[in-house]
Amino acid sequence: MxxxxxxxxxxxxxxxxxxxxxxxxxxxxxxxxxxxxxxxxxxxxxxxxxxxxxxxxxxxxxxxxxxxxxxxxxxxxxxDPTGPELLTYLHILYEACPYFKFGYESANGAIAEAVKNERFVHIIDFQISQGGQWVSLIRALGARPGGPPRVRITGIDDPRSSFARQGGLELVGERLGKLAEMYGVPFEFRGAALCCTEVEIEKLGVRNSEALAVNFPLVLHHMPDESVTVENHRDRLLRLVKRLSPNVATLVEQEANTNxxxxxxxxxxxxxxxxxxxxxxxxxxxxxxxxxxxxxxxxxxxxxxxxxxxxxxxxxxx
Structure with a gap:
């Protein structure tokens, strides 16, 4: 007292x-x-x-x-706010907190380098959010010497979130599609309403003809580890991604032990x-x-x- x-x-x-x-x-x-x-x-x-x-x-x-x-x-x-409202709030947060932008830009740089000679690129984003991370990458790929690659993004979001239920994934896909068209990048988006604990390889639509980039943006700290459950969903997901043998895997994570x-x-x-x-x-x-x-x-x-x-x-x- x-x-x-x-x-x-x-x-x-x-x-x-x-x-x-x-x-x-x-x-x-x-x-x-x-x-x-x-x-x-x-x-x-x-x-x-x-x-x-x-x-x-x-x-x-x-x-x-x-x-x-x-x-x-x-x-x-x-x-929860509506999908368009949440997109606005997330964009404001992204602009207000420089370390979010720094983390995303660093990941994009690694991806751009890993696929610089590839014609077909598939990005699996395990937390697509408002999709803002990909704006600068699409712009950079559009200006690539020799022409842009064909880009396919699989954007994953928790199906229990109102953002996913209210069409948020479709909004992100439309927004990125218009941006890609502006920069002359052939583009395809697939929204996947999946819990990361339920992801299986066959749900990711991986093609052998494409260079693969896997992105973990501020997602792993939510996932239970071995201290919570013997299933250890976090490590299971990482092992699954390793089996995919991606060209590059990027991780943006906070310095806090919340697992x-x-x-x-x-x-x-x-x-x-x-x-x-x-x-x-x-x-x-x-x-x-x-x-x-x-x-x-x-x-x-x-x-x-x-x-x-x-x-x-x-x-x-x-």
């Missing part, structure tokens, strides 16, 4: 969140309730970056105490990582920016709840 009171008196929101998570982990109901009441006065979705992140982490903790992680996450899904099973370490890793994300947004978007709260709620808050609250195999792609 003394340590918690000291944190609160100093206005140490991160420290207080940690103490609350520790109380939850220790099943200390009285301490948890008291810390939640204090945290509710410290967080704000329109305040400093740490206050905004704190608001969503606190919301997840409160909901978890009331019900199971999976039902919390399903409840959040019910408030681990224990709640408290996962809470700390998530809090530290997403604080940097919220701080990046604060630099790029004014706090009165009309879409900032939507971006944080729909692109980040769900991710935070998914990683922190959902246990084991319930922790899936946001």
């Amino acid at each position: 003394h340590r918690s009171m000291e944190m609160i008196s100093k206005g140490d929101l991160i420290g207080t969140l940690y103490e609350c998570a520790k109380a939850v982990d220790n099943h200390d109901v009285a301490m948890t309730d008291w810390l939640i009441s204090q945290l509710q006065q410290m967080v704000s979705v329109s305040g400093e970056p740490v206050q905004r992140l704190g608001a969503y982490m606190l919301e997840g903790l409160i909901a978890w105490l009331a019900s199971s992680g999976s039902s919390i996450y399903k409840a959040l899904r019910c408030r 681990t099973a224990p709640f408290l370490p996962r809470f700390v890793e998530t809090m530290n990582h997403y604080l940097a994300v919220f701080e990046s947004i604060d630099v790029k978007l004014a706090r009165d920016h009309k879409e900032r709260i939507n971006v944080e709620q729909h692109c980040l808050a769900r991710e935070v709840v998914n990683l922190v609250v959902c246990e084991g195999v319930e922790r899936e792609e946001a």
Whole structure:
């Protein structure tokens, strides 16, 4: 109690969140309730970056105490935006956080180098999102000496996401198709509504005549590892991709260990990582920016709840 009171008196929101998570982990109901009441006065979705992140982490903790992680996450899904709205929010997030763009551009550079002499290219993207990663690659391939290759992208998204259910994959395909036409790149897109835990080789449409690039953009940290289930879906997927013998495989991943099973370490890793994300947004978007709260709620808050609250195999792609 003394340590918690000291944190609160100093206005140490991160420290207080940690103490609350520790109380939850220790099943200390009285301490948890008291810390939640204090945290509710410290967080704000329109305040400093740490206050905004704190608001969503606190919301997840409160909901978890009331019900199971999976039902919390399903409840959040019910408030999903439409496909076009989410595309807009994801684009804003991509532009506001430079390390997303840096990671994607680095992956694109590796792919471009690996297929520089190929005429037929197949890219399997295990988390297509809004497809923004491929804009610069399509542009570069269109300007390639000797002419562009024929490009086929298989874009995978979780079938449980409202983005996939509301036609988001089709929107991404249309957008990339128009872009490819603009740059003179022969193009084909296939959206695949698949959980990464259910992917099989025959579902990927691999052709021997095509150079193959496999892309893992911020996806593996969602997948349960051996600490969660003996099935170890993450390693199964990696072994499957190895069997495909791709020309190149690219991995963009955050520096946070969120695959681990224990709640408290996962809470700390998530809090530290997403604080940097919220701080990046604060630099790029004014706090009165009309879409900032939507971006944080729909692109980040769900991710935070998914990683922190959902246990084991319930922790899936946001």
